[in-house]
Amino acid sequence: MSKKPLTIALADIDVNGRLLPLREEVAQELAASISLHEKAFHPIGIRQTPRGAMGWKLIFGRHRLRAFEILGIEQLTEGEHFIVRAMSEQQALLAEIEENLAGGKHSHFARAVMVAAYRTASAADGLKVGRGGDRRSAEVQAKKSESLGALMAGFTAHAMDTFDLSSDQIERLLRIGTALTKPAGLAERLHLSKIARNQSQLLKLAALPEEQLARAAEAFDAAQGDFFALMTILAQDPAAQGKVLKKLGAGTPIKEVVGEQPKQQAPAFDHWQQAVSSYSQLDFKGRVSATVEHFKQDEKAVRAAFASLGFDLVRAGS
16 A cells, blocks of 8 residues: 655745745746646755744745745645655755756856855765764764865865856855855845846955945945945945945935946846856857847847857848
């Protein structure tokens, strides 16, 4: 007699503590796709947490879980809707990141956050030892600690293989993900901003000294998410930042405080520039693909973008 599949309530799955914010539009698209094609989706991953308030913790598949909720699916069946994995908290985080980076289009900032968190979780999981306070455990702990340097040194090679990234890409993502997740409240703002998709701007922010980033979330709000205004505020020392933020808080127009913004390129060209600005990140084929993807509906933009890549487009049959 076959074992009856496990069934659990969707409401019993704890989704708190996710690394990336839920994007409702993505969940809505998934819900529509699942409704149209039915079982054409990968099951979400969950783990049991006996000490938790809800009993089950989501490992990966946040948008799929939200899609189930949108579709009114209240009871989930093992194998069809979810799979159960026996994992520690650190292992679950690693699995979440691996799944997210393997699929889906993420902003530069989201990828940076994941790569930085992956390095931290890899180190924590690599140093984990069994319980006990005897000498043998102490020896194991010492050996694990000695291997930390080797573990961190090997992270780049591991990430290159796991995520198909170059060492330069990993270095930049780590720079961004490490520096810009420290200031309280900044990451949640960047995730939903235009800056999140502009690697050049993210690197400029990440290059600022830590003390100048301390009030970055407050400065972001004062600048209304505008990169030029944000950098103008944060480029100053903390005392000067305080004066500027006080003026803005009192209602002084931002133009009077930070000056006029530099002239912007046309939006279409700006989007293309963001996609292909880092030539070491994309190979030539990638640059061409990004150009096509961003300008399928804009012939003039396509021609201008390809011209910058050295191509002269002509109509077929001409």
